[in-house]
Amino acid sequence: MPDKDAGTPRVFLIRHGETEWSMSGKHTGKTDIPLTAHGESQVRSTGAIAVGDNKLIDPSKIGMCWVSPRTRAQHTFSLLFGEQEASLRQQGKVQTTEQLGEWDYGAYEGLKPAEIRDLRKSKGLDTERKWDIWRDGCEDGESPDQVAARIDELIVEVRKLQGPNMNGEQPCDVVLVAHGHLTRCFAKRWLGYPLDMNLNLMMEPGGVGVLSYSHHKVDEPALLLGIGFPAQS
Template sequence: MSDKDAGTPRVFLFRHGITEWTINGRYTGKTELSLTEKGKQQVIGTGRMIVGPGKLIDPSKLARVFVSPRVRAKQTFELAFGENDRYDLDGEGNLTETEELAEWDYGAYEGLVTREIRALRKEHGLDGEREWDIWRDGCEDGESPEQVTARLDALISEIHAIQGPNMHGEKVCDVVLVAHGHILRAFVKRWLRYPMEFPLSMMLEPGGVGVLSYQHHNVEEPAVLVGIGFPIQ
């Protein structure tokens, strides 16, 4: 990133560390699971490497931290950020826990793996000609792609309102999102103005961090993915 681009606000995507269901590949939406010991170490390692004064995520340069209300996301925030930083962010009104960042509501598919979901849908007379794809088909008794799009677009509008007046470095206003695998990938699609079904090849490892920014220092210009980081083991 050039010096000119260095003042452009960024959005950091921080995925929570692994849980028992992450290991098993089970879809985890509203179920409250804690991080495993390995998951905690993933987050602590990443936090030590990139969170702190003068580091990639500098708490003094954050305008807002948005955190999913799920336990595993809140644990991730607490492990990645120091106690003083958490206290300052909260005291300054820059820490927001929001359902807009909750994981996709999987409804009837909660706790299942992909093959079980596809078998269940066939039992229900669905997907006769094509296999289930969450980005296109959503979840029975859970959220549709349109519902996820609506809540993420609302969050993106809020972020644009924070960062829009500061596109040329007038005031430091980076934003951090602490959340989950599917919802963060969905966020990237909407940030880039793609529909949910757009086949965007992207993975964010548990405990990993991604970075989003803007083109040409203009909130109205197409947004770009700057890079994806991986958890520090």
């Protein structure tokens, strides 16, 4: 039986592979650090399982790839697509955008959550409730509203691309390669939720999330699933 929704365009949300800071729980925003060897293995595993002809992410069905400018995201994209990266770039289907840059953590860059809470306590903050990045944002960094605004701008572009092709008229799947907090922010905004909405979506490094639409309508976004692929030994 054919899948009646097979032609509906999808958005593949990719979290970059492991880095030394993500492994230790440090907040990594604009700091440009590379993937670990294990992080590279995570992404290669995802690519081997999920990317290719007639696989989950079929390059022939991609309309555009947007990638964070951070090295860890750029390298993830290259590892994910391998030899097919050059073809996508030649077709003009790859763009680097700061809209997918990780949350600017400001004064909290490089700190672990407990260290952030101690820092804020020393400044007399959070006397009545614990710090929550989704509600409180980051000192000298971005607020939730600022992050939401730049994601919303990209969502407009995605829907402009996919809107005329809701029934498979043109291949227009979208690939987004970004970061831990940013991928969750994107999923929330895709569904129209504020960032302080409690949405339990947390992909492992190198994991994939799939976003789409309900009933072939661009104004009815849907979250399909989140997938994590283990690194090959």
